[in-house]
Amino acid sequence: MSGVHIEIGRPQQAVRQWSAKSIYFSLLESELSARTKAESAAFLARQLSETHSHATSMPATLAELETWLAEHNELVGHQYHEYLAGRKAGQPRRYFRSKSHALFFLRAVAPTKLVDGSWLYGLMKHWQDPRLVSLIKIYLEELGDGVEAMNHVVLYRKLLKLNACEDWKNLDEKFFTQGAIQLALATHTDSHLPEVIGFNLGYEQLPLHLLITAYELKELNIDPYYFTLHTTIDNAQSGHARGAIDAVREAMPVFADASDYMQRVINGVKLNDVGLSTLDIIQQFDMQAEVVRILQSKANIGQFMHSDRCVIGGRTVNDWLKEQDQVALFLQEMEKTGWVKRHHNPEESPFWKVIAGDKAPMFGVFTGYEQQVIYDWIAGEALESQLMLARLGKPWRMVEKQAIAHDEALHKKxxxxxxxxxxxxxxxxxxxxxxxxxxxxxxxxxxxxxxxxxxxxxxxxxxxxxxxxxxxxxxxxxxxxxxxxxxxx
Known part of the structure; x- marks a missing residue:
């Protein structure tokens, strides 16, 4: 947990500040402790309170939902058409400046994507309730109806593996908030059914960023299927967006307070605003800072692994790595001494030759994602002029085909x-x-x-x-x- 603070006027009472990351992993344990349940309930209540005043375009009556859905999809369609026209006219990618930027995004959204659909899990024990059929159907489809090749979490795990981005558990706290919300809804569905229905309604609407993300990932030689799947399965006519509206209607109370129900549904919709948005995460990427972070992550072990004959800027590499706050200066010294030749083909930099390639002296020290970040950073302004194979790697279809063949062989056996x-x-x-x-x-x-x-x-x-x-x-x-x-x- 991240500590406590004292409320003004209540000096004797400590109020816990819950860590979204801690709650996230606690809610993924097989057996939930009473403490985890209590803390996740308080976490959920706090998020509902903080988003209560947020604005939303969702109407307050069931009769208006159809029009709202149609207008939303028309707006997104027009915006995407304008994006495509701009790209055709020569505009640069809107989201991702490089492949490493896109991989940073894939890794950063992993805590959310790896619990895709989880907010509906609490409904499964109510499988006999006909009012929940649409929601249960959506959850089953998120799970691929049990077919591995269509299970959304399986798809994303494979995407991370193919792109060497599997170290997402080391991400900072801020990247776990939305995933923690989804798991908390799954845990406390019995007391938050309208909020679950509302969250699902908001989440299943087709966003512009999903379309642009898929388009630009494909350009950068990253398999966009996980994202294109969501553009089709969430369609407004027969997909999850349609089912989400049906679910609001099916669970509408007949004799209880329908207006209170709709207000709680709206409160659930607003929970989609919790944490970093897709655009927020994309804007988090700072290539220089990411290179520094990557080298800092190696420093604890690396400070003992280099020969003292390797001297850069008057200091041994081991000495540079002893203190993490010296890593940024270490990078500067590598540039000054020619170990790194920024804005040139990375193959001209001795540092790149040391870390890249099967026979490189430091083979295996840096993951594929980390190597991509370093490559793009060294290339800098010369990045787009590099050969496509060197800059973007093997075509994703080729890499994926090798992985599928391996999986099919295991299944056959x-x-x-x-x-x-x-x-x-x-x-x-x-x-x-x-x-x-x-x-x-x-x-x-x-x-x-x-x-x-x-x-x-x-x-x-x-x-x-x-x-x-x-x-x-x-x-x-x-x-x-x-x-x-x-x-x-």
């Missing part, structure tokens, strides 16, 4: 025993049980051994949590759950 729609054994039996498929086989036996419907669904729902649904067993549970729901509704 350790495939599933049961058809998850029919529940019957496959005609082609899995190979003999081994140490790699024991969990899967035990899961199958357990599921097929449960006769009580409620116990079965409770078990499946547990495996469909934000912390588990993207795992092989979580995907299996999702397929079973969807199969049962399809038979009911």
């Amino acid at each position: 350790y495939g599933n025993v049961y058809d998850f729609r029919s529940g019957h054994k496959l005609t082609q039996q899995m190979r003999q049980a081994n140490d790699f498929n024991q969990d899967q086989l035990a899961f199958e036996r357990h599921v097929h051994g449960i006769d009580d419907e409620q116990i079965l669904m409770d078990f499946l729902v547990e495996w469909m949590s934000p912390a588990k649904h993207y795992t092989p067993l979580g995907l299996s549970a999702t397929r079973y759950f969807k199969s049962h729901m399809d038979s009911l509704f």
Whole structure:
């Protein structure tokens, strides 16, 4: 936790300041402690209070939602058309100045994208309630209906892996706020149903930044599929945006206070404003500062790893790295001494040759993301003049195809025993049980051994949590759950 402060007028009472990052990871644990539940509830209440006065374009009546949705999509469509016309006329990318800038963004939004759809999880235990069918359908689709290739979190995890951006857990506190909100809504749905419905309504509307992001990622040789998927699945006619409005109507109370319900829905919509926005995150990127941060992250170990014969600016590299606040000066000295030749082809810089390439002396010290940042920083004003392969790497389709082939080989070797729609054994039996498929086989036996419907669904729902649904067993549970729901509704 980040400490306490004392309220004026209440000198004897300490009020805890919760860390969004701490709450985020606590809410992803298998068993939630009473303390985690209490702190996340207070965190959620504070965010609702702070956003209560925020303005929103959402109407206060159900009858106006259709028009609101249509007008929003028309506006976004016009804005995107203007963006495309500008690009065609020669305007530069609006969001990402370089590939490292785009990768910074992918990494920075990871805490939010890796809990995609989580705000709806608390509804799953109410699977028998027909008022929640639209919302449950949306959650299942966020989970890809149990199909790995369509599960949104699986897709984003693969995107991070392909681009060597998997160290997102080291991000600063400010990048975890929105994800913590989503997980808190999942945890406290029973007391915040209208707010969950409202948050979903706001989140599922197609934003302009999603369209531009997908367009520019593709230009920078980064697979845009995760983002293009959301532009199609969230469509206003038959997608999640449509389902979000249906959900508001389906859960509208018949005898209780409908106006209070709508106000709480609006309060949930406003929770989308919590934390850094997409544009805020894009604007956070400072290439010079990021290079310094990367070198500082290596300093604790690096200060012992270099030969004393390596002297730059009158000091050994080990000496430079002893104090993190000296790293910025170290970079300046590398420029002065020619170790780094800014605004030239990075291949001309000895420092780049030391860290890049399979046979480089420091091979493996810097991740792919970190190397991209350093490459773009060295190239500087000469970046766009570099060869595309050197500047952007291999075409993403080629890299992805290699990864898919590997995954398919594993699936063929350790495939599933049961058809998850029919529940019957496959005609082609899995190979003999081994140490790699024991969990899967035990899961199958357990599921097929449960006769009580409620116990079965409770078990499946547990495996469909934000912390588990993207795992092989979580995907299996999702397929079973969807199969049962399809038979009911």
